[in-house]
Amino acid sequence: MSTIASQVEAPEGVSLPIYMDNQATSPLDPRVLEAMMPYLTTQFGNAASRNHSFGWEAERAVDTAREQIARLIGASAKEIIFTSGATESDNLAIKGIAEMYRERGNHIITQVTEHKAVLDTCKRLEKYGYRVTYLPVKADGLIDLEDLKRAMDEKTILVTIMAANNEIGVLQPIREIGKLCHEKGVIFHTDAVQAVGKVPFNVITDNVDVASLSGHKIYGPKGVGALYVRRRNPRVQIAAQIDGGGHERGMRSGTLNVPGIVGMGKACEIAMEEIESEAAYLRGLRDRLKEKLESALDYIHVNGSMEHRLPGNLNVSFVYVEGESLLMGINDVAVSSGSACTSATLEPSYVLKALGLGDDVAHSSIRFGLGRFNTQAEVDYVAAKVIDVVKKLRELSPLYEMVKDGIDLTKIEWQAH
């Protein structure tokens, strides 16, 4: 048998390695860096310094960023609270609301494919006497609104459901979820990290009360995020989780990360201008990749709804090929896998399992995360390479051979280990 490492050559103009993992993080846009530079060098003031120009300059820059972020999501600048990132935003939102509205009730509703920043926060609250309902998802990754309706009771204070999933890119029906919440007087928080800047997202029309945002998923810097907190209809209150100097209207103390905030603001401004053309561009690349893979390979399974999905996300299981071994064969392409072997816990992706897929299909999954800086030539190269390596690994796969010989794998008594 010939070598597995792919011999497919990168065409001219394609430089290696290729980054195609934009749902993990995205490269910093050079325009963002340019906007940040003064605040990393000469404009180093503390935005909370009220009595000199260094402080005023910093505050002005932060105010501009607040405007840019608010505009992108249809909010007002005063409703934006800066944090260290979306994990903190999720923690602040959920814990802060749980604490603030404890007298009203102790029930929280979320769903099973949320990011760990939401799930683990909810789990911690369960230890403190809160009751949490984890809604299931359908095979396409979406929740059933009827399940949500049924789960709501008089003790429900918060529904937290993500706008777009980080692994499978599936878009939850947040507008309908928000509407249901408003009818029942329940606060609606959404982790909107993957959706903002990628698909239309507006806190007014989408009925969102609280939203977590991140800088580095939208070509901004890491270490900065924000929380949108609605000020009217209804006014949402959040108990601070970090005590200190009372920054950010008392909701989040700590000296502001001015360069990071400036970068996040600029990233939102760019996203606002380019969201439509970029979405069309990414959808084109994504569909091209999908068609190439599907036309060359059998037994491939797209995970999650294609209809309700981020434009730049494709999550595919190459059945009978283990994900980590595939990553090894395409080692000049940065993508990620839901295989257990690639995770710290040695468990396959809980998101894929929640779709009702067997562990074996989860082990075979690859997430392609296309972004602003990917090109068609890169997509063509990645497709050719993946096809080449999958074919070779299937020659090596006893499962593929058995299936081709007409053996039903579910009838075999496997020895789990």
Place this chain on the structure above:
Amino acid sequence: MAYSDKVVDHYNNPRNVGTLDKSSDEVGTGLVGAPECGDVMRLQIRVNPETQVIEEAKFKTFGCGSAIASSSLATEWIKGRTVEDALAIKNTDIVKELSLPPVKIHCSVLAEDAIRAAIGDWKKKNGVAETAATAETAK
């Protein structure tokens, strides 16, 4: 995670990939692991009935790079050995040879299991286990 050069070499150039005729009396087949666990190894041996030497070994593996490398190495090591000699191979030998990190030790265990399963199958087909046991008692 970074792989050792030997794992990369076995992954890139797996030795003895293939399928032997399962129905032949000279062939023993071991199928270990489970698709849900993310690794399945099938190791096959063809044994010379006179000498009990493993003349041919083939494998196919569904699994990570370390699982592929472990089974590839296993086929290399058992080829040319008698079945009893082959049973002396321990998973720890594979761990050492491939410099497997702790999280990948189960790959080596699976490879050892595959060797045992293949030899076990061959023995069962050929009634060897019973003969050996009888011989032992007779002594």
